[in-house]
Amino acid sequence: MKGTKATFAESVTIRNCLFRDLSGDAINYAAEKDDIGRYNADDMLIENCSFYRLLGLPINIYRGGSDESTAGPYITIRHCTFVDCCNKERGSVMRLIGPQVLTVENCNFDNSGRGGATIRLDEATWEKVRIANCNLWNSGRMMTTTSQAIQGKMYNFRPAYINAEAYDYTPVEGSELEKLSIGLKKK
Structure with a gap:
């Protein structure tokens, strides 16, 4: 999924999707590089998605510049699982540049972003x-510019999934x- 330069979506919702075995980015809303406060989507929700074996970035969102007349983007990423994603040197699972309001919660990173x-x-x-x-x-x-971003607990548990071979990354009950409540919610 990609936002292109000079396009602007009022709302983008991505739910219950599986992105797997990709050599490029999965969700890329980072086309505006002029650093004048423009961005590709105002209100973005990425929820209950699985990302498996991606060489590119699973999530890449960019808003450059400091134009005070633009107030977004507003980004929520929750209940997503990332398995074996973007392990290249200097890579990242999520690259989030300049979001005005951002919530990342209840996500599971399994063997991802190691480089x-x-x-x-x-x-x-x-x-x-x-x-x-x-x-x-x-x-x-986690690489952040300020020390204010990480506001909740971070964990280091070996994940156990219901059926990873069938790309079901719902955590095993118990x-x-x-x-x-980390990882995918049962649909």
Whole structure:
């Protein structure tokens, strides 16, 4: 999924999707590079999605510049699982540049971002960003500009999935991930 230069979506919702075995990016809304406050989607929700064996970035969102007349983007990413994604040197599972309001919660990073970062976030101190209740198993570090982004607990549990061979990354009932509501929600 891709937003192109000079396009602007009021709302983008991506739910219950599986992205697997890709050599490029899965969700890329980073086409505006002029750094004048433009971005491709105002309100973005990515929820209950699985990303498996991606060489590119699973999620790449960009808003450059400091134009005060634009107030977005507003991004929510929750209950997503990333398995063996973007392990190249200096890579990242999520690259989030300049979001005005961001919530990343209840996500599971399994063997992802090892060569660089799990989340690469470039935020200002006045932006409302929150990363909470995520599991990082054998995955890269969180890279943020400020120390304010990580507001909830981070975990390091080995994930157990209902049926990973069939790309069902719902946590096994009774597992640590399931108890903490991390990972996919049962549909």
